[in-house]
Amino acid sequence: MKAVHFGAGNIGRGFIGKVLADADVNVTFADVNKPLVDQLSHQQSYNVKVVGSDSHIEKVTRINAVNSNSAALIEQMTYTDLVTTAVGPAILDKIAQTIAQGIEARFKADNLKPLNIIACENMVRGTTHLKQEVFKYLAASYHDLAEDKIGFVDSAVDRIVPPADAANDDPLDVTVETFSEWIVDETQFKGDIPSIEGMETTANLMAFVERKLFTLNTGHIITAYLGALAGYKTVREAIEDPDIRQQVKAAMQQSGAVLIRRYGFDSQLHQSYIDKIIERFANPFLVDDIERVGRQPIRKLGANDRLLKPLLGTLEYNLDNQYLVKGIAAALFYDNPADPQALELQDYLKQHGVRACLIKYTGLGENDAILDNIETTYLALQKQYV
Structure with missing residues (x-):
């Protein structure tokens, strides 16, 4: 299974990206921070310090990265199975046009496999908001097909990810708490709901x-x-x-x-x-x-x-x-x-x-x-x- 994840910041790497990678999903991070993207695509791994009653390091692999403004991202979206975001509510509107371009590229390539998009933001019904923005940029001729094949799945997310220590030797390393909760609305998926450890489903989001x-x-x-x-x-x-x-x-x-x-x-x-x-x-x-x-x-x-x-x-x-x-x-x-x-x-x-x-x-x-x-x-x- 492949996923494109918008946002390679601390929350993206320490929470959603890690959950996906730990579940054997091949994750491609998309971000505008060129040095961050270059290092992620070069290393294709990073460390997460998980802290609770004690502290330990977990290595995240199965990852890559592309620039959010590149043709490589549209190519990735053409054949991906899942799109997630952790960019912050203010940035959702800014990535809507890129997501619309990716959806159009899928349809032009005759890829009619269901695609589910999940905005993992500190925002009530953030994915529903994102859908409204995406449809502003999506060609009207594709609206009906998108309603049938593209799932916009709302979620609730909870994990404390503090800012990285400035003295940290590796800028990719991130610290997170042990607790995490990612709950998604099972009624909004298109096709089969992916089985991802760490992602819970509910009909009452x-x-x-x-x-x-x-x-x-x-x-x-x-x-x-x-x-x-x-x-x-x-x-x-x-x-x-x-x-x-x-x-x-x-x-x-x-x-x-x-x-x-x-x-x-x-x-x-x-x-x-x-x-x-x-x-x-x-x-x-x-x-x-x-x-x-x-x-x-x-x-x-x-x-x-x-x-x-x-x-x-x-x-x-x-x-x-x-x-x-x-x-x-x-x-x-x-x-x-x-x-x-x-x-x-x-x-x-x-x-x-x-x-x-x-x-x-x-x-x-x-x-x-x-x-x-x-x-x-x-x-x-x-x-x-x-």
Whole structure:
């Protein structure tokens, strides 16, 4: 089996590319970083440091690489069996035209074998979004054939892959945590679903998308924003503070109550999932900077993202939410001179105040009662930390 994987960065090499290669799939990475592509295509292997209760090295083989803008990539897509991505949500639209060209090349070569495309991004229904973009570039004469032969499969992905150590001798080496989860929507495949160890299938993907968003992402960002207020530099430092740990755990329990009500998750199993995630944050082998986790606060305050969406769920089901409220209030303090969104947020906050800032960036209406709670909590945090 052959796969083309867009994105040869740390997540591409340390997570999806590794899962595929470990399952004996021949992986061709596609990336615009020429030195990275050249080294991958020359070495055709790299090392992954897997860290959990201990640390060990795993070698990844069965890989190659091509430039994303090359004819060689279109040739690879013409006969590949699977396409995956780990490029980041902002880059998906930019690779859509290339994917459309690859699909057209398959059809022109009379290759009518089913092809499945899976966007493995930190994005709800990212592949469905990618499909819409691909069809903008795909010739209209191929639309019906693509609907029949090309599967666009949504997925939920979860693995912490911190930035590489700058002192690392080999730029291809990457560090990842032991835990990984890749869940795909089995209802969206065309042809047979490939059997890949490490890729799980489900008919109810949104339950797992929201489980990850409301638990890992919610807990991660609240740890970062409370940690930043307390002066910590890493997620591990923050979660080892007993007061922050208690508040983060309580926030995840409040978001978890939404999941239990909405999807029928077992409450004890979900509590175990929360406990596992907190221990992942405290992994001594992972250095995850608060500056990295906290970046782009405007996006993370969006109505469908990790802070507001679980809060809205608590309002829908009339559930406790004071710790989720605190996480949102803490986000308003995030200030990073290197982050354009943080600068914009702080500027608007200073000019217009808390309520106007929340209305602009969260989608909450000016008459929503929860605005009072968030503002009161913000003022309490301001008094405590500023």
